Amino acid sequence: MxxxxxxxxxxxxxxxxxxxxxxxxxxxxxxxxxxxxxxxxxxxxxxxxxxxxxxxxxxxxxxxxxxxxxSGADDLTSRLGSNKWVVLESDQFAKTAGNxxxxxxxxxxxxxxxxxxxxxxxxxxxxxxxxxxxxxxxxxxxxxxxxxxxxxxxxxxxxxxxxxxxxxxxxxxxxxxxxxxxxxxxxxxxxxAVNDRDSNPMVSNGRVSRTAAKAFLAKTYMQLTGYPYNETDKWERVKELTGEIISDGVYSLTDDFAHSFQDPHQINKEVIFAHIMSRESWPIITQNRVYGFRWANWMDLYMEWTYFNNFPEGYRKEFSTATEGNQFFDEFQNPVVTKYTWGTRAPNSTDPVDHVFEHTWQTSNDRIAMRYAEVLLMHAEASANLGDLDTALEELNMVKRRAYAKGATKQAEVASLEPGFWMTADPEIDYTLAELSTPELMIDAIVNERAYEFLGEISGNRWLDLVRLEKVAEANAGRDSREVPLIGDPSDKNLWFTPIPATETTLNPNLN
Missing domain, CATH: 1.25.40.890 (Serine Threonine Protein Phosphatase 5, Tetratricopeptide repeat)
Incomplete structure (x- = not known):
């Protein structure tokens, strides 16, 4: 292939x-x-x-x-003015068919x-x-x-x-x-599907693999377990599919959370599927505008204050967010997402705020659509729903340990940690069964971990979680007064889906 x-x-x-x-x-x-x-x-x-x-x-x-x-979730927002209304409609629960x-x-x-x-x-x-x-x-x-x-x-x-x-x-x-x-x-x-990446994740291949298909199939079944379907019997299938990926032992977490977002080709043991991008790829022009200046200099999206304040401390937060020393925070006063400000070339600096670009507003950096961390947390949530709290706890703690990285704030510090450090129990950071003694408590902790692990990643994981768990209104209840004001009611489920574009309904009234 x-x-x-x-x-x-x-x-x-x-x-x-x-x-x-x-x-x-x-x-x-x-x-x-x-x-x-x-x-x-x-x-x-x-x-x-x-x-x-x-x-x-x-x-x-x-x-x-x-x-x-x-952006109706509690993680991402935008700013008033300019051309940011296309993001703010969702954030304010005022979606229109003209977006x-x-x-x-x-x-x-x-x-x-x-x-x-x-x-x-x-x-x-x-x-x-x-x-x-x-x-x-x-x-x-x-x-x-x-x-x-x-x-x-x-x-x-x-x-x-x-x-x-x-x-x-x-x-x-x-x-x-x-x-x-x-x-x-x-x-x-x-x-x-036939793809060498089913046995070797270090192969550069943007085609479908059986692993990727299983992961997205599990994600589909997981969405069916909640609103508006509520098919809780699908958790068995989620656990089965993700369990097969885990037991294969081909994919794994990387030691450095940041690495997946810096490598211009996302070739590592964590990235299961990415949209491969190349700025010079005539006749298939696939350069990526999700990375680079869209986040670094244009700043279409920011973080909400409550989300930022609740973001667990550690390396993942240091890499993913910024306030002090960022010109856009100074101007617009919302926390800045730095997770996607890497250009095609990774910077020489170990400071996650200091970035070097090959291109100005387009990059060859691939767009990640599925990581092993998501498979691990899907399996953990399925396990918790099925009463296997021991498995859920260990998988949740693996992601949490990697994110905290022993309190590191620089890549050089993470590089000095023992390889696979996140597989070893860490009393300083781990949850315990005494804390998460019921499926409900365990699931809440897993969903909370997902909220910060997948900040801004494709398909809106945080939003999908809030919809399927019917927690959209709850998440918006703690909205900081500094955010743009709400127009619609987050508890109105009719506002959770985007209207079919007016350009389509005008041409075909059957879509109304």
């Missing part, structure tokens, strides 16, 4: 035209471009189509657009979905072994499942095209049916 670097540019360009530029079937002989069903003639063209689909996905995940859904970031996110996901639909329908070249064909299709099913998960958890009921020809009169599909399709697509990927 490493053929991405050896396919001729002409094949890649053809794949772009077939999978990206249009989701309609092209007529044979139209200016040298053939119908997609005709294009897929052998294993090389099969692979070229997958390259094109990943290009579509990554071009549409390189901005901050999906944060427009998630440009939400519209971009909606359109981008559907562009990738329609490219996947075309590939699944048409990429069936003769004389290609079934196992090879299914391994290639596993990528399309995985991407489609991932996109539908993001759409259903952000917008709720959404149209669910599964055909390559767009239906301009398609109606909304209930979100539970969409989640069922997510499960079906990810299960195909679990069964058929």
């Amino acid at each position: 490493k053929r991405i670097h050896t396919i001729y540019k002409t094949l890649v360009a053809a794949a772009i035209l077939l999978g990206l530029a249009s989701c309609e079937k092209l007529d044979e002989g139209s200016d040298g471009v053939v119908a997609s069903a005709t294009f897929y003639s052998d294993e090389n063209t099969l692979d070229a189509g997958i390259i094109g689909i990943y290009g579509t996905l990554r071009r549409n995940t390189w901005g901050l657009d999906n944060y427009s859904h998630f 440009s970031w939400a519209t971009n996110d909606y359109n981008g996901n559907y562009q990738a979905i329609l490219a996947c639909n075309s590939y699944i329908a048409d990429a069936h070249p003769e004389d290609v072994e079934e196992a090879v064909l299914n391994a290639a299709h596993a990528n399309a099913y995985f991407i489609r499942g991932l996109c539908y998960f993001r759409l259903a958890t952000s917008f709720g009921d959404v149209p669910m095209p599964l055909d390559p020809i767009p239906d301009l009169e398609l109606s909304l599909t209930p979100k539970r049916e969409v989640m069922a399709q997510v499960i079906k697509d990810l299960e195909f990927a679990v069964k058929w």
